[in-house]
Each structure stands twice: as C-alpha cells, then as structure tokens.
Amino acid sequence: MNLNQLRIFYFAAKYVSFSAAAEALFVTQPAVTKQIQQLQSAHEVKLFNRFGKKMVLTDAGEALYSFADKIFQIETQAEENLRDFQQRKSGRLRIHASESFGAYYLPFIINLFRKKYPKIHIAVNIFTNQQIVENTIRLENDLGFISSLLEHKKLVVSEILEDRLILIAPPSHPFAHKKVLDPWKLEGQSIIMHEKGSASRNIVDEFIRKNNLFVSVTLELSNNEAIKRAVEQGLGLSLISENVVREEIERKKLKPIPLADPTLKRKFYLIYHKDKYLSQPFQMFVQMMNQWASEYTKTQL
Numbered sequence: 198m199n200l201n202q203l204r205i206f207y208f209a210a211k212y213v214s215f216s217a218a219a220e221a222l223f224v225t226q227p228a229v230t231k232q233i234q235q236l237q238s239a240h241e242v243k244l245f246n247r248f249g250k251k252m253v254l255t256d257a258g259e260a261l262y263s264f265a266d267k268i269f270q271i272e273t274q275a276e277e278n279l280r281d282f283q284q285r286k287s288g289r290l291r292i293h294a295s296e297s298f299g300a301y302y303l304p305f306i307i308n309l310f311r312k313k314y315p316k317i318h319i320a321v322n323i324f325t326n327q328q329i330v331e332n333t334i335r336l337e338n339d340l341g342f343i344s345s346l347l348e349h350k351k352l353v354v355s356e357i358l359e360d361r362l363i364l365i366a367p368p369s370h371p372f373a374h375k376k377v378l379d380p381w382k383l384e385g386q387s388i389i390m391h392e393k394g395s396a397s398r399n400i401v402d403e404f405i406r407k408n409n410l411f412v413s414v415t416l417e418l419s420n421n422e423a424i425k426r427a428v429e430q431g432l433g434l435s436l437i438s439e440n441v442v443r444e445e446i447e448r449k450k451l452k453p454i455p456l457a458d459p460t461l462k463r464k465f466y467l468i469y470h471k472d473k474y475l476s477q478p479f480q481m482f483v484q485m486m487n488q489w490a491s492e493y494t495k496t497q498l
Contacts, residue, residue: 202236205229206244206258207265213252273336274474288478289318293329294342297397297421298465301441302358302493303342306486313485317478326396333468339479340469344396354468357490361439362400362461364454365446367431373452380408380458387415387433389424400463401436408458425451438463 208218209229219226237244244258254262280288294303299321307319324332329341334351348354364383366372372382391398405412415433418424421441428435429450445451467483469475 199236199239202232203261203265204269205232206236207262207269209233209245210254210258210262210265215252270336270470270472274472277474277476280476288316288476289320290340290478290482291338292319292321292340292342293324293332293338294321295326295329295344295396295465296323296419297344297438297441298342298358299323300421301438302465306482306489309489310482310485314478314481317482330468333470336470336473339473339476340467340483343466343468344463345399346464346466351471352468353471354466356464357467357486358465358493359462360465362397362436362463363439363442364434364436364456365425365428365442365451366434366454367429368449368452369431370434370452372434372454375454377455377457380404380410380456383408383412383434384410386412388412389416389418389427389433389435390414391424392417392419395419396463397437400461404436404458404461436461 205218205222205224205228208221209215212218212221215229215233216226219229222229233244242257243255244261246253246255292303300323303321307321310317311319322338326343326345326347329338329343330347330349330352332338333341334349342357346354364372364378372378388401390401413433416424416427418427421437424435424437425442425445427433429445434454439453442451442453446453467486469479473479
C-alpha cells in the first residue's frame with residue numbers, strides 16, 4: 198500500500214474534509230482528491246460517500262481509518278523514541294491543561310522542573326477537559342491535566358491533587374466576618390458561577406442540590422480571573438478553588454468565608470496515551486510533579 202496515499206486518506210478522514218487535509222499536509226486540494234481516487238481504484242473500494250456537502254466514511258473507509266490511526270500513532274511513537282535517544286536530557290514536552298490547573302498549579306511545577314532541566318523546552322496550551330482528552334487520544338500532546346474524571350480505553354488516568362472550594366465575598370459583604378457559615382444561609386444570595394459543564398460548576402450545582410438551596414445566578418463566567426473581579430465589584434458571591442484566590446485573600450481584596458460543609462473539593466488528574474512512548478523528559482517531569490503534589494497536599498492538611 199502507498200503510505201503517502203494512506204496518509205492523505207487519514208487526514209481527509211480525520212478532518213472530514215479534503216480541503217482541511219490539503220491545508221494540514223501543505224498540498225493542493227486537487228492533489229488530495231487525486232491520491233484518494235488512486236487509492237480507491239487500486240483496491241477497488243469506495244472510501245467516502247457524499248451527501249450534499251457532507252462527507253461520510255463507508256464501511257471500508259471506517260476499517261481503513263482504524264488501521265491508519267494505529268499506523269501513524271506507532272510512527273509518532275517511533276519518532277519520539279529516536280528523538281529521546283538523540284536528546285537525552287534535552288528535548289521537549291507538550292502539555293495541555295485545564296484553565297485552573299494550567300494557570301494556578303502548573304507554573305510552580307514548571308519552574309521547579311526548569312531549574313533542574315533547563316534544556317527541556319515545555320509548551321503549554323489551555324483547553325477544556327474534553328478537548329484535552331481528545332487531543333491526548335490523538336497523541337497531540339505528551340500529557341494532559343484535567344479537572345473532571347473522563348476515562349477512555351486509550352488513556353492512563355491518575356489522580357494527582359485534591360483542592361478545596363471556598364466561598365469568597367468582598368470585604369464589605371455582611372458574611373465577611375462570619376467565622377463559619379451554614380449552607381442554608383446562602384438561600385436567596387446572588388452567586389457568580391463558572392459556565393455549565395465545567396468541573397467547578399458541577400461541584401457547586403451538586404452542593405446546591407444537596408442543601409436544597411435556591412440561589413440567584415447573576416453571572417456565568419468561563420474565566421477564574423473574571424469571577425474574582427466580579428466578586429470584588431460586589432456583583433455576588435462565588436465558590437472557587439482555594440489556590441485560585443490565594444493572592445486576593447492575602448491582599449485583603451476578597452474575604453474567604455468558611456462553610457460548615459467539608460465536602461466541597463475538586464480533584465485534578467494526569468492523563469496520557471496508554472501506548473505512548475514514555476521519554477526521559479516525560480518521566481522526569483511526572484516524577485517531579487508527583488513530588489510537588491505530595492508536598493502541596495501536606496500543606497493543605
């Protein structure tokens with residue numbers, strides 16, 4: 198089988214678009230069309246069906262895509278293996294992380310790692326939990342950090358950290374001087390929430406249901422920084438990860454209010470592809486991260 202044709206087919210099926218495949222492979226769309234036609238002709242099968250503008254794999258196309266996916270994953274692993282032999286203690290790490298972990302935890306780990314291994318280049322991108330899972334399955338990163346447990350047969354998933362969610366308010370709020378606040382006192386309060394579907398939102402929604410609370414959701418924001426600024430401006434209260442708001446509490450811009458409910462916690466998970474070649478930089482980073490997480494957890498007890 199012509200591997201160039203197989204690669205072109207793979208990208209066309211992956212992106213469900215000949216034009217997107219052409220862009221990804223730096224070739225023209227007619228070249229993509231021609232190579233796929235030759236592949237179909239050589240094996241006397243049809244790989245795609247078109248329904249208007251929609252392109253769908255045939256049964257033969259689905260079967261071939263499955264094999265192609267495995268072939269090019271192995272190719273990626275082989276390249277990483279050889280690169281690791283070349284680079285040893287130099288190299289690169291591609292990390293995808295959820296917003297909270299990427300902004301408020303990962304920088305500490307990277308700073309420690311860079312001091313010990315300055316030759317290793319680290320690239321970090323922030324994505325949603327679902328995007329991180331999908332990217333990791335496609336071997337588009339070396340490892341990912343997610344804040345919701347999303348399992349998949351192709352992934353290795355391990356819990357690395359647990360953090361508390363706390364109630365925050367502006368210093369002028371009537372609750373600001375409470376030593377402990379019973380959950381029922383949140384009845385009728387204006388609450389600023391993360392967007393629906395986020396890990397933090399799911400935890401807070403469950404807390405509200407468990408305590409049979411009626412609250413007014415005044416704002417839904419997708420960014421921790423925006424939530425903190427909104428609370429500072431007196432637009433409502435919010436439940437947020439303790440580490441995310443540590444700086445504002447120290448500066449007395451926000452007031453933490455202890456709740457008489459110790460169950461408000463969230464967890465973070467490390468994920469990577471189960472068939473991924475574990476390079477030396479990868480192993481060193483994971484080892485240092487686990488050490489940092491263990492020490493961080495001790496400070497929270």
